[in-house]
Amino acid sequence: MSQLLSQQVLLQAVGIPISVGLSALGQDIQHIRNCLTTPDNTLTLEAGFLADRPVWVGRYADALIEKVPEALKKFDSRNLRFALTALQKIEDELQQQIAGIDPKRLSIVMGTSTSGISDSELLLKQYFDGNVTIELMHQPQEMGSLAKALQCHLGWQGAAYTISTACSSSAKAFAAGQRLIQAGLADAVLVGGVDSLCQLTLNGFNSLESLSADICQPCGIHRDGINIGEAAALFLLTKASAPIMLYGVGESMDAWHISAPHPEGLGAATAMQRALDSAAIPAQQVGYINLHGTATPQNDAMEIKAIRQVFQGVNVPLSSTKHKTGHCLGAAGAIEAFICTQLLKDQNGLPLHQYTAIDPELADQNYVKDAQQTDRIRYVLSNSFAFGGSNISLLFGVQY
Numbered sequence: 001m002s003q004l005l006s007q008q009v010l011l012q013a014v015g016i017p018i019s020v021g022l023s024a025l026g027q028d029i030q031h032i033r034n035c036l037t038t039p040d041n042t043l044t045l046e047a048g049f050l051a052d053r054p055v056w057v058g059r060y061a062d063a064l065i066e067k068v069p070e071a072l073k074k075f076d077s078r079n080l081r082f083a084l085t086a087l088q089k090i091e092d093e094l095q096q097q098i099a100g101i102d103p104k105r106l107s108i109v110m111g112t113s114t115s116g117i118s119d120s121e122l123l124l125k126q127y128f129d130g131n132v133t134i135e136l137m138h139q140p141q142e143m144g145s146l147a148k149a150l151q152c153h154l155g156w157q158g159a160a161y162t163i164s165t166a167c168s169s170s171a172k173a174f175a176a177g178q179r180l181i182q183a184g185l186a187d188a189v190l191v192g193g194v195d196s197l198c199q200l201t202l203n204g205f206n207s208l209e210s211l212s213a214d215i216c217q218p219c220g221i222h223r224d225g226i227n228i229g230e231a232a233a234l235f236l237l238t239k240a241s242a243p244i245m246l247y248g249v250g251e252s253m254d255a256w257h258i259s260a261p262h263p264e265g266l267g268a269a270t271a272m273q274r275a276l277d278s279a280a281i282p283a284q285q286v287g288y289i290n291l292h293g294t295a296t297p298q299n300d301a302m303e304i305k306a307i308r309q310v311f312q313g314v315n316v317p318l319s320s321t322k323h324k325t326g327h328c329l330g331a332a333g334a335i336e337a338f339i340c341t342q343l344l345k346d347q348n349g350l351p352l353h354q355y356t357a358i359d360p361e362l363a364d365q366n367y368v369k370d371a372q373q374t375d376r377i378r379y380v381l382s383n384s385f386a387f388g389g390s391n392i393s394l395l396f397g398v399q400y
Contacts, residue, residue, distance in 0.1 A: 229326020
């Protein structure tokens with residue numbers, strides 16, 4: 001890599017003592033593990049999102065909490081209930097981890113791209129069907145409402161904000177959380193992302209002709225676009241070491257095009273190299289890469305070009321998990337980070353890449369076709385690349 005791409009300040013590694021991830025993979029860890037390491041389908045074909053046809057989506061099928069606390073009524077949306085359902089599963093452990101920390105030293109950084117839009121869609125439909133008494137509140141669909149609501153619920157008093165940079169949103173929450181700790185502004189940061197299925201995003205990607213007619217095929221010879229999914233994933237970052245660490249973060253902005261990536265993967269390569277450099281970890285030590293892998297022709301081609309640049313001569317196993325979760329947009333980085341950190345915890349099988357034929361132009365990589373894991377993995381890299389060239393790579397590892 002060039003000097004320009006490799007310039008990066010060393011970052012302070014932060015611990016990840018707690019995490020939770022809810023998606024089309026479900027909520028039970030054993031079930032999630034089985035879904036990722038077998039070819040079984042986890043997406044659903046649903047009508048109602050598009051006017052002319054059903055579409056494959058990654059829906060979280062388990063129950064969400066039915067009511068939010070009274071203090072959160074002004075923020076109430078399915079997106080918030082999704083977040084609170086995830087939080088509920090770790091809240092006891094979370095309180096133990098933060099015991100004794102000044103609430104002013106506890107921060108929250110979330111990522112989302114849909115916020116409460118799905119609830120507004122239902123109300124607008126009723127309004128246009130003739131119910132003019134419908135009152136549509138703007139606050140639940142504000143991008144910033146997610147972090148504010150969680151702060152209110154937890155009683156934390158540090159910085160609390162939401163990042164919305166499309167598909168890199170929740171991965172950037174990790175970077176922001178790590179910076180807050182390194183700058184001495186927080187002792188612990190709750191980071192993650194939540195996005196819920198809605199007509200707006202599905203019709204938007206349909207207008208771009210980017211939706212797959214079937215289950216998506218990242219790097220496949222017949223790939224024709226993405227499946228949209230939903231997810232909620234939360235992590236606690238701390239100054240203290242933990243069995244799983246966030247070692248490195250690499251960000252770039254190639255600004256090549258509003259909706260297309262740099263064709264040679266310049267921004268993606270820069271992000272990956274910076275993540276490695278920020279942790280002083282050579283490419284040879286990375287044991288697995290979770291591809292952004294959307295299954296659109298341009299994204300997959302540029303990402304593999306970028307990997308060839310950064311991992312030249314390194315036969316690192318890699319796969320995309322979006323054929324299992326769908327593309328969870330603002331929550332994609334977080335749910336894929338959860339998959340990566342769970343892999344490091346389990347050391348018990350790699351996520352399978354999709355099983356259809358690989359595009360011959362991209363076939364020179366070590367795609368995971370056999371979930372069996374023979375060597376212990378210490379570091380994994382997770383990629384998230386968004387509209388406008390907003391790129392980020394996260395390097396997670398096991399603390400020895």
